[in-house]
Amino acid sequence: SYDLMEKILKVYIYPDGQKPIFHEPLLKGIYASEGWFMKLMEENRQFVVKDPEKAHLFYLPYSSLQLEIGLYVHDSHNMRPLSIYLRDYVIKIASKYRFWNRTSGADHFLVACHDW
Numbered sequence: 001s002y003d004l005m006e007k008i009l010k011v012y013i014y015p016d017g018q019k020p021i022f023h024e025p026l027l028k029g030i031y032a033s034e035g036w037f038m039k040l041m042e043e044n045r046q047f048v049v050k051d052p053e054k055a056h057l058f059y060l061p062y063s064s065l066q067l068e069i070g071l072y073v074h075d076s077h078n079m080r081p082l083s084i085y086l087r088d089y090v091i092k093i094a095s096k097y098r099f100w101n102r103t104s105g106a107d108h109f110l111v112a113c114h115d116w
Helices: 002-008 032-043 064-071 080-096 099-103
Strands: 011-013 057-059
Touching: 011 032, 032 064, 064 080, 080 099
Parallel strands: 011 057
Antiparallel strands: none
8 A cells, every 4th residue: 555655665776876967956947857856865764775775676866867968969869878878877786786686677766757
């Protein structure tokens, strides 16, 4: 039930990732919802835990908008650099922490409010 989830759900936020793509939300504009989600999660004390052993879910705190701003070449229609960047991040997480590997990432999530 929702009430039970609110009582027991725990989320670990990976500290890894370079700003501004990770851990630096944009809070204005049409894609602000992903930024607000990141900000509110990183400030949360009810669901967020510092100990990944206690987590049910694992949050990858990246901003699709910051990724676009930082890596996308305008009008190139080439998304490959963005996907390579995220792939490399996941490889880093999987090699540094054991949590990705125990479920192949099934208990990991990210929030991407974007139109591509």
